[in-house]
Amino acid sequence: MGFLDTVKNLVSKNADKVDTAIDKVGDAVDKKTGNKYKSVVDKAQDAAKKAVDKQVPPTQQSGQTPPANDPPTAPPIS
Numbered sequence: 001m002g003f004l005d006t007v008k009n010l011v012s013k014n015a016d017k018v019d020t021a022i023d024k025v026g027d028a029v030d031k032k033t034g035n036k037y038k039s040v041v042d043k044a045q046d047a048a049k050k051a052v053d054k055q056v057p058p059t060q061q062s063g064q065t066p067p068a069n070d071p072p073t074a075p076p077i078s
Helices: 003-013 015-032 038-055
Strands: none
Touching: 003 015, 003 038, 015 038
């Protein structure tokens, strides 16, 4: 498994934490710049959150672990 695969796996398992971190970083940048680049920061936050959403399977909500696969079942005996 490569580095990017590892990152994608971690992001998909912790999407809610990543979203929170994106918000905190954006708020910190806004504070340091006196909101001078607020619109640019907001666009960057939106883009980052969309990238995270692409990593989370549609049936999985943020912060949930992926569902386990059901074990195979044997055909009924007639």
